[in-house]
Amino acid sequence: VPAAEGRVPPERLAALVEGVLHAWGMPAEHASIATAHILYADLHGIDSHGCAMLPHYDRLRVAGSLAMAPEITVVREGSTTALVDGGGGLGHVPADTAMKLAIAKSRECGVAAIAVRNSGHYGAAGAYAALAAEAGLIGVATSTSAIRAIVPTRGMEAMLGTNPIAFAAPAARNEPFLLDMATSTSSLGKLRIARQRGERIPAGWALDSEGLPDTGRTLGTSEPRLTPLGASPELGSHKGYGLAAAVEILAAVLPGVLSAPAAPGSGRRVGHFFLVLDPGRFRAAGELERDVDVLLDGLRGSEPADPALPVLVAGDPEHAARDERTRTGIPLTPGVLEELREVARTSGVPFVLDEQD
Amino acid sequence: VPAAEGRVPPERLAALVEGVLHAWGMPAEHASIATAHILYADLHGIDSHGCAMLPHYDRLRVAGSLAMAPEITVVREGSTTALVDGGGGLGHVPADTAMKLAIAKSRECGVAAIAVRNSGHYGAAGAYAALAAEAGLIGVATSTSAIRAIVPTRGMEAMLGTNPIAFAAPAARNEPFLLDMATSTSSLGKLRIARQRGERIPAGWALDSEGLPDTGRTLGTSEPRLTPLGASPELGSHKGYGLAAAVEILAAVLPGVLSAPAAPGSGRRVGHFFLVLDPGRFRAAGELERDVDVLLDGLRGSEPADPALPVLVAGDPEHAARDERTRTGIPLTPGVLEELREVARTSGVPFVLDEQD
Numbered sequence: 001v002p003a004a005e006g007r008v009p010p011e012r013l014a015a016l017v018e019g020v021l022h023a024w025g026m027p028a029e030h031a032s033i034a035t036a037h038i039l040y041a042d043l044h045g046i047d048s049h050g051c052a053m054l055p056h057y058d059r060l061r062v063a064g065s066l067a068m069a070p071e072i073t074v075v076r077e078g079s080t081t082a083l084v085d086g087g088g089g090l091g092h093v094p095a096d097t098a099m100k101l102a103i104a105k106s107r108e109c110g111v112a113a114i115a116v117r118n119s120g121h122y123g124a125a126g127a128y129a130a131l132a133a134e135a136g137l138i139g140v141a142t143s144t145s146a147i148r149a150i151v152p153t154r155g156m157e158a159m160l161g162t163n164p165i166a167f168a169a170p171a172a173r174n175e176p177f178l179l180d181m182a183t184s185t186s187s188l189g190k191l192r193i194a195r196q197r198g199e200r201i202p203a204g205w206a207l208d209s210e211g212l213p214d215t216g217r218t219l220g221t222s223e224p225r226l227t228p229l230g231a232s233p234e235l236g237s238h239k240g241y242g243l244a245a246a247v248e249i250l251a252a253v254l255p256g257v258l259s260a261p262a263a264p265g266s267g268r269r270v271g272h273f274f275l276v277l278d279p280g281r282f283r284a285a286g287e288l289e290r291d292v293d294v295l296l297d298g299l300r301g302s303e304p305a306d307p308a309l310p311v312l313v314a315g316d317p318e319h320a321a322r323d324e325r326t327r328t329g330i331p332l333t334p335g336v337l338e339e340l341r342e343v344a345r346t347s348g349v350p351f352v353l354d355e356q357d
Numbered sequence: 358v359p360a361a362e363g364r365v366p367p368e369r370l371a372a373l374v375e376g377v378l379h380a381w382g383m384p385a386e387h388a389s390i391a392t393a394h395i396l397y398a399d400l401h402g403i404d405s406h407g408c409a410m411l412p413h414y415d416r417l418r419v420a421g422s423l424a425m426a427p428e429i430t431v432v433r434e435g436s437t438t439a440l441v442d443g444g445g446g447l448g449h450v451p452a453d454t455a456m457k458l459a460i461a462k463s464r465e466c467g468v469a470a471i472a473v474r475n476s477g478h479y480g481a482a483g484a485y486a487a488l489a490a491e492a493g494l495i496g497v498a499t500s501t502s503a504i505r506a507i508v509p510t511r512g513m514e515a516m517l518g519t520n521p522i523a524f525a526a527p528a529a530r531n532e533p534f535l536l537d538m539a540t541s542t543s544s545l546g547k548l549r550i551a552r553q554r555g556e557r558i559p560a561g562w563a564l565d566s567e568g569l570p571d572t573g574r575t576l577g578t579s580e581p582r583l584t585p586l587g588a589s590p591e592l593g594s595h596k597g598y599g600l601a602a603a604v605e606i607l608a609a610v611l612p613g614v615l616s617a618p619a620a621p622g623s624g625r626r627v628g629h630f631f632l633v634l635d636p637g638r639f640r641a642a643g644e645l646e647r648d649v650d651v652l653l654d655g656l657r658g659s660e661p662a663d664p665a666l667p668v669l670v671a672g673d674p675e676h677a678a679r680d681e682r683t684r685t686g687i688p689l690t691p692g693v694l695e696e697l698r699e700v701a702r703t704s705g706v707p708f709v710l711d712e713q714d
Contacts, residue, residue, distance in 0.1 A: 112468065154668050204591075210662075230542070231587075235542050239538040249649060282433065292606060295609075311510070
């Protein structure tokens with residue numbers, strides 16, 4: 001099936017990504033795993049966390065702050081827990097390793113918790129939580145971020161990463177429930193797009209250098225200062241701030257990266273946290289999946305404010321994007337295409353996105 | 358020490374609460390545990406979840422939908438998991454049982470997850486998470502709510518409870534980090550107070566019967582329709598909605614109360630979920646607590662927008678209320694005092710709050 005105009009077949013984008021990672025010195029097995037997680041983001045419509053990250057990864061690599069063939073080790077392990085060391089590379093492979101270990105341990109023991117230290121950007125948190133749901137388990141995936149972006153309630157300074165939380169649970173007839181959210185109101189990606197286009201942003205997304213709501217005036221001149229989910233004290237921003245701090249405890253304090261020195265050129269050291277729970281220890285086989293269906297069907301069937309915009313459940317936009325992009329290809333902006341072309345050129349990898357079917 | 362004017366000594370309020378619960382037929386040991394959790398809310402400034410709930414509990418009891426001497430049983434148990442049945446009573450004792458069992462299991466195995474079914478209102482979720490932090494562990498406590506109050510993003514109907522999430526972690530020099538938040542923007546209690554006072558509420562807290570932002574116009578005439586944390590689609594309400602649904606999966610679907618028939622007069626059956634994690638499986642003794650201090654000190658020390666309002670961390674308001682109320686007594690509004698007097702009278706319990714020191 002030829003891709004629609006301006007769109008790239010997923011398998012061709014995967015070949016480019018895998019080729020670039022391999023050319024950078026990533027071992028073949030690691031490049032295959034990392035590519036699968038990068039493509040997950042591109043396929044599921046999470047455009048800021050997929051192939052568009054390659055130029056950033058390249059800058060870190062050139063700056064010497066990203067190991068391309070790190071040793072990924074389990075430094076501590078018990079029946080239900082483990083501490084994984086990412087070896088100073090990208091996060092996809094250590095995160096994949098940790099989530100699969102958590103899945104195996106939870107099948108054995110009922111529940112498992114794994115923390116990862118000395119890691120890097122791992123793409124979309126939902127990709128890892130989804131692995132648990134695909135295995136019939138409940139999964140949680142969180143991560144800190146190298147860049148401080150969230151300003152505490154009452155504060156002026158960006159102190160916490162956008163610290164995502166992903167939660168997935170399996171259903172019987174439905175796709176899994178799949179929540180994948182930053183603990184900020186908006187995202188660095190949306191601010192970047194607004195800045196590039198010279199557009200104003202909604203009041204509540206960011207603060208200016210005086211701590212006042214920023215609607216675009218200072219976005220180009222200051223470091224991003226995102227509000228926590230809730231946007232303002234009146235609307236509960238202390239809750240989003242509290243969630244971001246809780247993620248910092250699980251994914252930075254617990255694996256021991258909070259007080260680790262920053263990597264040169266890459267900001268803070270990144271940590272992750274994964275939790276997996278086997279519903280078979282609580283319900284008879286199939287009962288949880290059946291009741292998740294009841295919940296999801298009930299929510300989707302509830303009355304919408306606008307009949308043209310039905311009520312959705314977490315994961316619906318991502319699953320719809322995946323279905324559509326699998327059919328018609330992955331849309332890439334001209335800017336991302338040019339950046340990928342340059343990355344391919346400097347890496348000595350053929351730019352297969354230009355090829356015709 | 359005499360209590361300040363209009364304030365009640367905590368020990369006297371505890372005596373009244375315990376006396377009433379006992380008079381309702383709650384066994385002495387259960388009444389003591391439930392009283393401790395009810396007083397936790399009153400002491401920590403969570404006024405809507407403490408003794409002010411007694412008149413509501415009384416109405417449920419009189420309606421025959423609240424067992425006062427339920428059999429609380431562990432119906433399924435593994436090394437890291439358990440399913441507890443609350444026997445159709447209040448939630449405080451089954452929740453206390455479940456959290457203490459999770460603490461014991463996590464000490465043994467590293468991590469433990471416990472779900473509770475057939476339960477009722479358990480007061481402040483933070484009280485249970487705090488038990489884990491006091492034991493040197495990381496604790497999570499969630500619960501569904503009998504009343505549907507949160508309207509999904511894009512929706513019109515209240516479909517989910519205010520489904521709280523509590524998260525606690527121990528520190529060395531600091532009080533524990535203690536997040537205790539509803540997944541709604543505001544709370545039923547704040548709406549009730551606004552209605553009683555005839556005040557308008559901020560746009561973003563609730564919807565009117567047409568699904569539009571309600572600032573007070575219809576609060577008195579319609580069932581409450583709270584927005585999820587995030588308040589509007591533009592400010593990320595799909596994230597708060599997703600968190601509320603994730604809590605519904607953990608605390609209703611997992612223990613099997615989602616599709617259970619509603620209790621007569623009390624709304625939906627209530628379920629809880631608890632998770633405890635032993636940081637000693639990841640870090641050397643004392644390291645986690647030391648780094649939680651680094652995190653909390655760093656956040657509190659960051660620059661405030663208004664120098665008169667320093668940056669706080671989750672738990673600060675509750676710990677300050679506890680310190681102040683321990684010294685000066687618990688403030689009760691005239692309305693709550695009158696309701697408690699009536700509950701004491703109909704229960705045949707002396708109204709000790711009138712006594713002088």
